[in-house]
Amino acid sequence: MSVGQSIPALPSMDKFTSSPVVKSFLAGSISGTCSTLLFQPLDLLKTRIQSTPRSAVGYGSSGMVTICLRVLRKEKVIGLWSGLTPSLLRCVPGVGLYFCALHTMKSNLGSENPGSLELVALGVGARCVAGITMLPFTVVKVRFESGNFEYSSVRNALRTIYIAEGTRGLYSGMTATLLRDAPSSGLYLLFYTKAKKLVNSEKFDSSAKPLIHFTCGVMAGAMASAVTQPADVIKTHMQTRTTTVSSAVKYIYQNHGVHGFASGIVPRVIRRTMMAALAWTIYEQMIVKLGLK
Numbered sequence: 001m002s003v004g005q006s007i008p009a010l011p012s013m014d015k016f017t018s019s020p021v022v023k024s025f026l027a028g029s030i031s032g033t034c035s036t037l038l039f040q041p042l043d044l045l046k047t048r049i050q051s052t053p054r055s056a057v058g059y060g061s062s063g064m065v066t067i068c069l070r071v072l073r074k075e076k077v078i079g080l081w082s083g084l085t086p087s088l089l090r091c092v093p094g095v096g097l098y099f100c101a102l103h104t105m106k107s108n109l110g111s112e113n114p115g116s117l118e119l120v121a122l123g124v125g126a127r128c129v130a131g132i133t134m135l136p137f138t139v140v141k142v143r144f145e146s147g148n149f150e151y152s153s154v155r156n157a158l159r160t161i162y163i164a165e166g167t168r169g170l171y172s173g174m175t176a177t178l179l180r181d182a183p184s185s186g187l188y189l190l191f192y193t194k195a196k197k198l199v200n201s202e203k204f205d206s207s208a209k210p211l212i213h214f215t216c217g218v219m220a221g222a223m224a225s226a227v228t229q230p231a232d233v234i235k236t237h238m239q240t241r242t243t244t245v246s247s248a249v250k251y252i253y254q255n256h257g258v259h260g261f262a263s264g265i266v267p268r269v270i271r272r273t274m275m276a277a278l279a280w281t282i283y284e285q286m287i288v289k290l291g292l293k
Contacts (some may be wrong), residue, residue: 007086030286032093035278037088044088083141090141094137116190120190123186142236145241146250195216224276
C-alpha cells in the first residue's frame with residue numbers, strides 16, 4: 001500500500017447489528033434467557049426424577065412433589081435453581097442459534113408458504129445445529145441437576161469430564177438428544193404454525209397477538225413433548241449413568257419397567273410446553289420490533 005493510499009474502512013458496528021442473522025440470534029437469546037430463568041426448577045425436578053429409583057419417588061405428579069419437597073428440605077428454595085449457570089450457558093446461545101439457523105434456512109431454502117414436511121424439516125435442521133453445538137453444556141447441566149456429581153463450576157465440570165471421559169464424555173447422549181430434540185422441534189414448528197393458521201392470528205390486533213402466540217405454543221409444546229418423552233429419559237441416563245442407547249434402554253427397562261420411559265413426564269411436559277410457548281411469544285414480538293417481520 002502506498003503512503004498516499006487510504007486505509008480501507010472497517011465494517012461499521014451498525015452494519016453488523018442490522019444483519020437479519022444477528023437480529024434473529026439476539027431475539028432468540030433474549031427469549032431463551034427469560035424462559036430458562038423462569039422454568040429451571042421444572043427441568044431440575046425432571047432430571048432428579050429420571051435419575052432416582054422408582055421406589056423412592058413413584059410416577060407422575062406424586063413423584064414431582066416428592067422430589068420437590070426433598071430438594072426444599074435439603075437444599076432450600078435456591079436448590080430448585082441448581083444447574084442454572086450451565087442451563088443459561090446452554091439455552092441462551094442455544095435458543096439464539098436455533099432461531100438464527102431457522103431464520104437462515106427459511107430465508108435461503110424455505111418456500112413462501114411451507115407445507116407440513118418442509119416445516120418439520122426446518123425445525124429438525126435448526127435444532128440439530130443448536131443441539132450439537134451446545135451439547136457439552138447440556139451434559140454439564142444434566143449432571144449438575146442430578147445432584148450425583150461434585151463439580152465446583154462449569155469450567156471445572158467441562159475439564160473433569162474431558163480428562164476422565166474425553167470428547168466422547170462431553171458429547172455423551174448425542175444420539176438420544178437428537179432423537180428427542182430434532183423430531184420434537186420439527187413437530188413443534190409444524191403444530192405451532194398450523195395452530196396460528198387455524199386461529200388466523202394475523203387478524204388479531206398487536207395487543208392480542210402475544211396471548212394468541214402463547215396459546216398456540218402451549219398446544220404445540222404439549223403434543224411435541226409427549227411424543228418425545230422416552231428419548232428424553234434415555235438421554236438423561238446416558239449423560240449420568242450409561243454410555244450407549246442400548247445400555248440405557250436395557251437399564252431403564254430392567255430397573256423401572258416400561259413405565260420408566262415416562263418418568264419425569266409431568267415436569268418435562270409442563271416445562272417444555274411453557275418454556276417453548278414463552279420463548280416463541282417473546283421471539284415473535286422481538287422480530288417485529290427488530291424489523292424482521
